[in-house]
Amino acid sequence: MTRRNNDHRTWDELSRPEQRTGLALLAAVGLVAVIGVWFLIGGDGADAETGAAAPPTIDLEAELADWYQSTSAVRTDVARAATDVRTHIGANDGISLRPACEVLDRAARDAAEIPAAPLESAARTWSDGAAAYAGAARACGNLFDGTPVPPPTLLTRTTSALDTADGLWARLASDLGEPALVVPPA
16 A cells, blocks of 8 residues: 555555445434434424414505505595585586685695505506696696696696506505595585
């Protein structure tokens, strides 16, 4: 047996019995390591979780229903204001239309400040609807602030924005399985 510098040999230089002994030694060390880890961690994973609280579950449908219910007062205010604006436009009642536009503007701002829905698509539909109501209030308000646009055009913009907003919120209610809010004219 010839020895190299520092008494080290490569795997190929070992005899077959020495290679088997080396493999058996590595297997024993590996087995001891696995058993040590098993005892250290606590054995069966189910035992480690005994007594632990169950992870919380998220019921998105319930959260959405709760969120939608929390918007009830704002939805009612917006629907009433939109109905009033439509009523005064239909009656060609410019004197009553101006305060109705202001009420719609306030209601649309309140709707825009509602905390976001727990589902992004619902939150987007809500905010798009609120923005459309705000656009209707803006177009309606332009009738009285000297905006150089013909009144029939502004009235068309107002009703078009109201229709868009109503459609968005009706779709949101339908998607959530909730009834759409419709306020009859006062």
